[in-house]
Amino acid sequence: MTSFLRFFLATSILLPATASFGDELLPADRAIYEVIDHYITLKLKQDGIPPVKPADDANLVRRLTLDLAGRIPSTAEARAYVESSDANKRNTLIERLLASPDYAFHHRNELDALLLAGNGSHDEWRAYLRTAADENRPWDQMFREMMLGREQDPAQKTALTFLKTRAKNVDDMTNDTSRIFFGVSIHCAKCHDHPLVDEWKQDHFFGFSLFFSRTYLTKKNTVAEKYNGTVKFKTTAGEEKQARFMFLTGALVEEPQIEKSKEQRQQEDEEVKRQLKDDKAPPPKPPEFSPRTKFVELALNESDTPFFARSIVNRIWVRLLGCGLVNPLDQMHSGNEPSHPQLLEWLARDLISHRYDLKRLIGGIVLSDTYARSSRWNGDNDPPEPNTFAVAVARPLSPQQYSLSLHVATRNPQTFARDVKPEDWRKRREALESAATGFSGLIERPTEQFQVSVDEALLFTNNERIEKEFLKPSDEKLVGYLKKIDDRSSMIEAAFWAIYSRPPTEEEQAACADYLASRQDQLESGIQQIVWVLITSPEMRVNY
Secondary structure (H helix, E strand, O other), X not given: OOHHHHHHHHOOXXXXXXOOOOOOOOOOOOOHHHHHHHHHHHHHHHHOOOOOOEOOHHHHHHHHHHHHHOOOOOHHHHHHHHHOXXXXXXXXXXXXXXXXXXXXXXXXXXXXXXXXXXXXXXXXXXXXXXXXXXXXXXXXXXXXHXXXXXXXXXXXXXXXXXXXXOOOOHHHHHHHHHHHHHOEOXXXXXXXXXXXXOOOXXXXXXXXXXXXXXXXXXXXXXXXXXXXXXXXXXXXXXXXXXXXXXXXXXXXXXXXXXXXXXXXXXXXXXXXXXXXXXXXXXXXXXXXXXXXXXXXXXXXXXXXXXXXXXXXXXXXXXXXXXXXXXXXXXXXXXXXXXXXXXHHHHHHHHHXXXXXXXXXXXXXXXXXXXXXXXXXXXXXXXXXXXXHOOOOOOEEOOHHHHHHHHHHHOEOHHHOOOOOOHHHHHHHHHHHHHHHHHHHOOOOOOOOOXXXXXXXXXXXXXXXXXXXXXXXXXXXXXXXXHHOOOOHHHHHHHHHHHHHOOOOOHHHHHHHHHHHHOOHHXXXXXXXXXXXXXXXXXXXXXXX
């Protein structure tokens, strides 16, 4: 392992391990990748499942670049990795990608998709996320900023976009916060106690909701909290109850009793009304008791059940391996045990101890043998379930990944040099992001049971934008580059390296050569057709 990765994975500032975890976890000083392989291998042996062999170099460089940079590698990057004889090249590649500007762009894109979940596109919000990714800002700090950011602080106010896009509906704030940050879909306990989970009662839903019930948007579109407010609900037995501030663990917060006159309460009510109607009103005074502040304190007190750490570990895990340790991701409860409980507990403990460092977690996961397995199953029987992690899961690309990769694949390979200064590449990546964003809006974000939609198929079949953006025969494009290669075998090989990050098989080489031979009178069109077939194929659409 390179010295950088040893330092990165071993020297992050440790916090006291305060969370209550299982007794028989591996020691805290073990490397993340070692712990992953220990627990995954142990379960495979117990279940009698043989894991597949590691992915080959071409497969792995493509997978790592998609997962850490959000795009396929350039021809130069892919060939450099495949042709290198350095025994340490995988670690070197991971180190380079984690340190590159690409990582911050891709991590920003993934966080944006997770946190706003289709609630519009906001340039300032995306800039906030990219700055946080550049800084490797701790996840708990980002959570505090999203829940409690100060409107007077330009660096924090944008973080409140998470609440602002949901502030008109208390249920949206309640459900999305619970689901995204804690892995708990609590809305099932709104109308009655959860039918399948003993610990989720109506008291939990309305107690959780109460923390957000006083949050509102002022006329100036700033987040504020009312000075008072209660939530009442009826049980299935018809009993009317008043909600108490309650977190998922059952922990309660008692609101302090503050003596106020009738006139004072009227003034507070009038102040809220003014904030709602007058965009020239001065900033509202914060209430003496802030429910959201107490909520954040409870949420980050991981000494009981670490919902917060477990949820983000599970979400990062599924991003990189295609299947969660807990599935579905928003069903973390006693009736839905993790596939590898000790591994999830160890990773959550490690994340807490290392200040919620997501880059460290990501780096540790992709260093594991578990991550590096091939996605090809050659056994006589059906492949094992995805949550065994015996074979890699093929994952459809996100719209931004797919669009970025199409732009990289169809550019002239010579425009991507092997050695580019980080600042120069940052500008290049910014331009790629801009070019990819418009097209990515035409592509559906994959769901769990993903299939290419009819709209996407028609887009690539009939839309002239495909030809204009990806198939132009100009010098800066792949088609123009391929036209200038006289040797057909070399031309076909260049196309496969550019698009698939690998050389063609003998069968693929022969099929393409035969097709081009049949198009001697229309060679440019033939080259365009080959490129079109490659970029619209399943191999291009997924990370395998």
